Amino acid sequence: LKPSGIVTLLTDFGLHDGYVAVMKGVIMTINPGARLVDITHLVEHGSVPQAADLLMEASPYFPEGTIHLAVVDPGVGGKRRPIALEAENRYFVGPDNGLFWPVLARHTAARLIHLTNERYFLHPVSPTFHGRDIFAPVAAYLSLGQSLAEMGEILFDPIPLKRPEPQFEKDRMVGEVVRVDHFGNLITNILEEDVKRLFTPERAFVKMGTLSPLRIHRTYSDVKEGDLIALFGSGGRLEVGVNLGRACDVAGKRSESPLGLRVEVLLLP
Amino acid sequence: LKPSGIVTLLTDFGLHDGYVAVMKGVIMTINPGARLVDITHLVEHGSVPQAADLLMEASPYFPEGTIHLAVVDPGVGGKRRPIALEAENRYFVGPDNGLFWPVLARHTAARLIHLTNERYFLHPVSPTFHGRDIFAPVAAYLSLGQSLAEMGEILFDPIPLKRPEPQFEKDRMVGEVVRVDHFGNLITNILEEDVKRLFTPERAFVKMGTLSPLRIHRTYSDVKEGDLIALFGSGGRLEVGVNLGRACDVAGKRSESPLGLRVEVLLLP
Amino acid sequence: LKPSGIVTLLTDFGLHDGYVAVMKGVIMTINPGARLVDITHLVEHGSVPQAADLLMEASPYFPEGTIHLAVVDPGVGGKRRPIALEAENRYFVGPDNGLFWPVLARHTAARLIHLTNERYFLHPVSPTFHGRDIFAPVAAYLSLGQSLAEMGEILFDPIPLKRPEPQFEKDRMVGEVVRVDHFGNLITNILEEDVKRLFTPERAFVKMGTLSPLRIHRTYSDVKEGDLIALFGSGGRLEVGVNLGRACDVAGKRSESPLGLRVEVLLLP
Numbered sequence: 001l002k003p004s005g006i007v008t009l010l011t012d013f014g015l016h017d018g019y020v021a022v023m024k025g026v027i028m029t030i031n032p033g034a035r036l037v038d039i040t041h042l043v044e045h046g047s048v049p050q051a052a053d054l055l056m057e058a059s060p061y062f063p064e065g066t067i068h069l070a071v072v073d074p075g076v077g078g079k080r081r082p083i084a085l086e087a088e089n090r091y092f093v094g095p096d097n098g099l100f101w102p103v104l105a106r107h108t109a110a111r112l113i114h115l116t117n118e119r120y121f122l123h124p125v126s127p128t129f130h131g132r133d134i135f136a137p138v139a140a141y142l143s144l145g146q147s148l149a150e151m152g153e154i155l156f157d158p159i160p161l162k163r164p165e166p167q168f169e170k171d172r173m174v175g176e177v178v179r180v181d182h183f184g185n186l187i188t189n190i191l192e193e194d195v196k197r198l199f200t201p202e203r204a205f206v207k208m209g210t211l212s213p214l215r216i217h218r219t220y221s222d223v224k225e226g227d228l229i230a231l232f233g234s235g236g237r238l239e240v241g242v243n244l245g246r247a248c249d250v251a252g253k254r255s256e257s258p259l260g261l262r263v264e265v266l267l268l269p
Numbered sequence: 270l271k272p273s274g275i276v277t278l279l280t281d282f283g284l285h286d287g288y289v290a291v292m293k294g295v296i297m298t299i300n301p302g303a304r305l306v307d308i309t310h311l312v313e314h315g316s317v318p319q320a321a322d323l324l325m326e327a328s329p330y331f332p333e334g335t336i337h338l339a340v341v342d343p344g345v346g347g348k349r350r351p352i353a354l355e356a357e358n359r360y361f362v363g364p365d366n367g368l369f370w371p372v373l374a375r376h377t378a379a380r381l382i383h384l385t386n387e388r389y390f391l392h393p394v395s396p397t398f399h400g401r402d403i404f405a406p407v408a409a410y411l412s413l414g415q416s417l418a419e420m421g422e423i424l425f426d427p428i429p430l431k432r433p434e435p436q437f438e439k440d441r442m443v444g445e446v447v448r449v450d451h452f453g454n455l456i457t458n459i460l461e462e463d464v465k466r467l468f469t470p471e472r473a474f475v476k477m478g479t480l481s482p483l484r485i486h487r488t489y490s491d492v493k494e495g496d497l498i499a500l501f502g503s504g505g506r507l508e509v510g511v512n513l514g515r516a517c518d519v520a521g522k523r524s525e526s527p528l529g530l531r532v533e534v535l536l537l538p
Numbered sequence: 539l540k541p542s543g544i545v546t547l548l549t550d551f552g553l554h555d556g557y558v559a560v561m562k563g564v565i566m567t568i569n570p571g572a573r574l575v576d577i578t579h580l581v582e583h584g585s586v587p588q589a590a591d592l593l594m595e596a597s598p599y600f601p602e603g604t605i606h607l608a609v610v611d612p613g614v615g616g617k618r619r620p621i622a623l624e625a626e627n628r629y630f631v632g633p634d635n636g637l638f639w640p641v642l643a644r645h646t647a648a649r650l651i652h653l654t655n656e657r658y659f660l661h662p663v664s665p666t667f668h669g670r671d672i673f674a675p676v677a678a679y680l681s682l683g684q685s686l687a688e689m690g691e692i693l694f695d696p697i698p699l700k701r702p703e704p705q706f707e708k709d710r711m712v713g714e715v716v717r718v719d720h721f722g723n724l725i726t727n728i729l730e731e732d733v734k735r736l737f738t739p740e741r742a743f744v745k746m747g748t749l750s751p752l753r754i755h756r757t758y759s760d761v762k763e764g765d766l767i768a769l770f771g772s773g774g775r776l777e778v779g780v781n782l783g784r785a786c787d788v789a790g791k792r793s794e795s796p797l798g799l800r801v802e803v804l805l806l807p
Contacts, residue, residue, distance in 0.1 A: 006297060008290065014720025015284070015553070018596040018773075021546065021577040025599035028544060028575070032601060036575070037297070037305070039290040045721060046782060058287040061294035061401070063301060074782055077757030127757035129772030132599070182283025183314060219346030219396035234398035235287075244315060244343055275566060277559065284553070306566070306574070308559040327556040330563035330670070332570060451552025452583060488615030488665035503667035504556075513584060513612055 001089055003143045004065035005031075010039040010055055011071045011131065012046060019129070023069070023136040026122060030140035037062075039070075046074040048098050049163045050179060055092075056102040057235045064089040069131075069139040070099050077127035082115040082134045083155060086148055093139045095130070098161030116152040166190045173198065175238070177208070177251075177261040184246025185239045188263045192232040195265055206230035207264040208240050209251060220244070238265065270358055272412045273334035274300075279308040279324055280340045280400065281315060288398070292338070292405040295391060299409035306331075308339075315343040317367050318432045319448060324361075325371040326504045333358040338400075338408040339368050346396035351384040351403045352424060355417055362408045364399070367430030385421040435459045442467065444507070446477070446520075446530040453515025454508045457532045461501040464534055475499035476533040477509050478520060489513070507534065539627055541681045542603035543569075548577040548593055549609045549669065550584060557667070561607070561674040564660060568678035575600075577608075584612040586636050587701045588717060593630075594640040595773045602627040607669075607677040608637050615665035620653040620672045621693060624686055631677045633668070636699030654690040704728045711736065713776070715746070715789075715799040722784025723777045726801045730770040733803055744768040745802040746778050747789060758782070776803065 007027055013019040020041050027034050039058050043051045051072040059068055073080075073095040081096040085103070087110035092100045096114075104110050115134060118125075120141050122133040138151060166175030166189050175190040186208070195201060195216075205213040214230040220243040223229045228250060233239040240263075241247045251258045276296055282288040289310050296303050308327050312320045320341040328337055342349075342364040350365040354372070356379035361369045365383075373379050384403060387394075389410050391402040407420060435444030435458050444459040455477070464470060464485075474482040483499040489512040492498045497519060502508040509532075510516045520527045545565055551557040558579050565572050577596050581589045589610040597606055611618075611633040619634040623641070625648035630638045634652075642648050653672060656663075658679050660671040676689060704713035704727050713728035724746070733739060733754075743751040752768040758781040761767045766788060771777040778801075779785045789796045 004297075004301065006301075008294075012720075016578060016580045017719045018577055018592045019720075021575060021596045022599045024575050025546075025596060025601070025604075028542075028573075029599065029601045032542065032544075035297075037290060037293050039287055040285060042285045045784075054287045058290045058294060061291045061298065063294070063298045066294075075759060078759035126772045128769065132772060181286045182281075182288075221344055221347035231397065234395045234401060246314075273566075273570065275570075277563075304566075306559060306562050308556055309554055311554045323556045327559045327563060330560045330567065332563070332567045335563075450555045451550075451557075490613055490616035500666065503664045503670060515583075 001086055001091070002065050003067065003145055004063040005033055005143055006035045006037060006062060006066045007139050007143050008037045008039050008062060008066060008068050009041070010043065010051055010068070011041045012043040012051070013041050013071070013131070015041055019131065023131050026132055026136040027140040030137055031144050034140060034143050043072050046072060048072050049161060052099050052102050052161055053179065055099070056106070059088065059090055059103070062090065067091045067093065067139045067143050069135055070094040071131035071135055072099060073097065073130060076130050080159070081155065082130060083112060083158065084115055084138055084142065084148055084151060085110045085112040091142050091148065093135050093142065096155070096159050098159050101158070101161035104158060111148060112155045112158055113148055113152045114155040117150060120146070120151055164189065166194070168198065171267060173265040175263050177258045177263060180248045180258060183241065184248040185233065185241040186247050186251060186258050186261070187233060187235070188238045190238040190263060190265060192236045192238065195238060199265060199267055203268050204265050205268055206238065206240065207266065209261045211251065214240065238263070270355055270360070271334050272336065272414055273332040274302055274412055275304045275306060275332060275335045276408050276412050277306045277308050277327070277331060277335060277337050278310070279312065279320055279337070280310045281312040281320070282310050282340070282400070284310055288400065292400050295401055295405040296409040299406055300413045303409060303412050312341050315341060317341050318430060321368050321371050321430055322448065324368070325375070328357065328359055328372065331359065336360045336362065336408045336412045338404055339363040340400035340404055341368060342366070342399060345399050349428070350424070351399060352381060352427065353384055353407055353411065353417055353420060354379050354381040360411050360417065362404050362411065365424070365428050367428050370427070370430035373427060380417060381424045381427055382417055382421045383424040386419060389415070389420055433458065435463070437467065440536060442534040444532050446527045446532060449517045449527060452510070453517040454502065454510040455516050455520060455527050455530070456502060456504070457507045459507040459532060459534060461505045461507065464507060468534060468536055472537050473534050474537055475507065475509065476535065478530045480520065483509065507532070539624055539629070540603050541605065541683055542601040543571055543681055544573045544575060544601060545605045545607055545677050545681050546575045546577050546600060547579070547607050548581065548589055549579045550581040550589070551579050551609070551669070553579055557669065561669050564670055564674040565678040568675055569682050572678060572681050581610050584610065586610050587699060590637050590640050590699055591717065593637070594644070597626065597628055597641065600628065605629045605631065605677045605681045607673055608632040609669040609673055610637060611635065611668060614668050618697070619693065620668060621650060621696065622653055622676055622680065622686055622689060623648050623650040629680050629686065631673050631680065634693070634697050636697050639696070639699035642696060649686060650693045650696055651686055651690045652693040655688060658684070658689055702727065704732070706736065709805060711803040713801045715796045715801060718786045718796060721779070722786040723771065723779040724785050724789060724796050724799070725771060725773070726776045728776040728801060728803060730774045730776065733776060737803060737805055741806050742803050743806055744776065744778065745804065747799045749789065752778065776801070
């Protein structure tokens with residue numbers, strides 16, 4: 001797999017400190033030709049599931065040979081293993097805490113390596129910042145074409161991602177709200193492809209919390225300004241939004257946080 | 270017009286999600302040599318006038334041949350047309366909703382194209398994310414030197430930007446606050462060049478809301494710490510600021526939001 | 539010193555406006571090959587000490603020949619001098635207000651120049667945005683290999699950074715909280731190297747405000763979830779954190795802002 005020279009960065013480090021810039025400096029010191037792209041650095045602190053979804057959704061839009069560096073790492077300095085893998089013609093580098101589980105689940109032929117070869121680390125390795133001392137340099141060496149196999153041993157038992165999966169109960173799919181985006185859209189763990197396989201979307205409706213049932217539409221402007229709408233978002237998931245408004249505020253009137261809110265897809269009677 | 274290889278991005282997509290990164294991935298997949306620069310992704314949700322001003326002010330500082338991709342697009346998936354234009358030796362790509370109106374107004378010889386040639390789109394085109402499926406790929410192809418003319422038909426009736434323009438009433442200019450910047454400066458729609466054409470700035474003063482009249486100074490430190498000051502900002506507009514403080518907080522004591530606050534420029538009696 | 543072509547940017551300009559993008563456009567117009575990396579643009583408004591620390595901590599991780607452009611500039615347009623310097627095989631460009639004091643203190647052989655040669659400025663020079671009109675173009679010319687010496691006169695009396703330094707009192711070091719990072723960690727002005735020189739860290743403990751004394755640990759997960767911990771952060775400073783939590787919230791219960799909170803390092807009795 002020929003590296004594209006692109007390294008993406010995804011963290012929960014925020015934008016106020018120098019942590020992300022330090023990782024970029026480390027990468028550019030090793031590979032002055034690396035081309036860096038931020039995915040986001042505003043993942044909720046320690047939220048591995050959120051980061052895993054964002055990465056899985058963004059990765060396919062990058063060129064083959066891209067290195068995806070992801071550091072949401074609440075266990076840094078403890079027993080969790082640093083890993084790297086090749087899947088879908090891209091590389092992924094980060095902690096073994098479920099971050100790459102959706103990618104691994106989608107691509108079972110992935111080559112997964114426990115990063116143990118300290119030749120590719122920055123020394124001394126800080127116990128609190130493996131992003132700088134392990135993951136950034138490994139990503140940089142991968143972007144130079146260094147072989148993944150030389151960086152450690154094959155790993156067979158990656159840590160799975162613990163999170164609720166949507167269930168099919170009798171005549172309905174039951175999932176939940178797993179993310180609120182910048183526009184206030186409530187993004188669920190129910191996939192478009194599953195709804196389309198199991199239902200006729202034109203004849204289905206969506207129940208979320210205590211809101212009135214919603215038909216599934218195509219785009220926001222299909223309903224009046226301020227009205228709630230269910231639709232399949234650009235990431236391939238069922239969402240609830242408001243045309244020119246914020247669904248999270250509407251749902252928020254009834255519950256403290258919309259995360260975890262129950263969502264059902266049913267067939268019209 | 271030879272492309273510079275630079276593509277700028279301006280959106281209201283925020284920094285929490287993967288939307289911006291996905292657009293960047295699309296661009297780099299089509300043009301691996303593209304050089305990406307963010308203008309901002311924190312435009313107020315759906316605020317086309319704000320985005321239009323930011324773009325008009327930033328664009329002239331970029332090299333000729335730069336592609337400016339701007340996606341503030343509340344009507345996505347509806348009837349609004351996707352467009353691209355060449356003006357001021359730069360390209361602009363985005364929705365036809367007034368976003369490029371200031372550029373068009375300044376440069377009447379602009380070539381304006383309704384993007385209809387689906388060869389330059391990503392397929393299938395999502396009804397909710399034309400930034401990814403139409404505007405990013407078109408920007409990428411333009412940055413490769415692809416001809417604008419081939420991308421669609423000439424368009425003669427772009428949607429104008431609806432917003433209040435400053436008025437000249439008897440002996441005074443009357444405008445309003447249209448933006449609050451990161452420092453809390455209140456930025457008006459009154460242009461420096463108009464004030465200088467109509468008044469002698471040294472003999473003019475500025476009335477904003479119920480604040481005491483202000484003389485027009487050169488820079489913040491011309492007044493004492495904490496004092497209000499009127500001045501022409503670096504973007505060529507009349508502003509009201511506070512030396513080492515936040516004008517929006519001072520004005521905010523008297524009104525809920527400073528946006529839309531009436532601003533007058535008068536000659537000293 | 540051969541430039542690396544990398545220019546980093548550090549400001550308090552925020553991410554909502556076009557100010558940072560305008561500086562990037564200016565740099566790329568002068569040096570189309572420049573490679574731009576943001577350190578942060580969310581320095582607290584006018585906080586020179588915070589910016590100085592962030593810059594000093596990030597700079598060594600960038601390749602030699604990097605240009606560090608830093609604009610936290612509350613005195614813009616007044617009497618403060620624009621400067622540039624070469625130190626530690628890197629260049630630094632910005633206002634003479636203490637921003638580069640930690641770098642200068644660490645590297646006494648630095649070459650320091652008062653930027654007076656207007657050939658390297660953008661004209662007309664705005665009185666409120668030297669970032670755009672002086673610092674960005676100077677950084678761009680340095681990144682092209684232009685000689686620092688030609689850009690002005692040698693300057694011997696840079697403005698020092700005024701801020702509290704930790705004190706050694708009898709048997710203890712006394713410092714204070716100087717920064718709160720994105721994770722809520724309370725970062726002090728007490729350096730790891732000083733503690734290690736003066737104490738045996740295993741036998742030392744840390745008192746912060748009215749909190750119970752803390753032992754110095756290695757990493758967050760050395761204590762139970764939710765427990766406070768003292769440790770040396772990746773930037774080489776004594777910090778107080780909470781495993782999987784936010785120390786600033788814990789300390790915040792007892793005082794309004796943790797900034798300036800007294801921190802002592804003592805030997806166990």
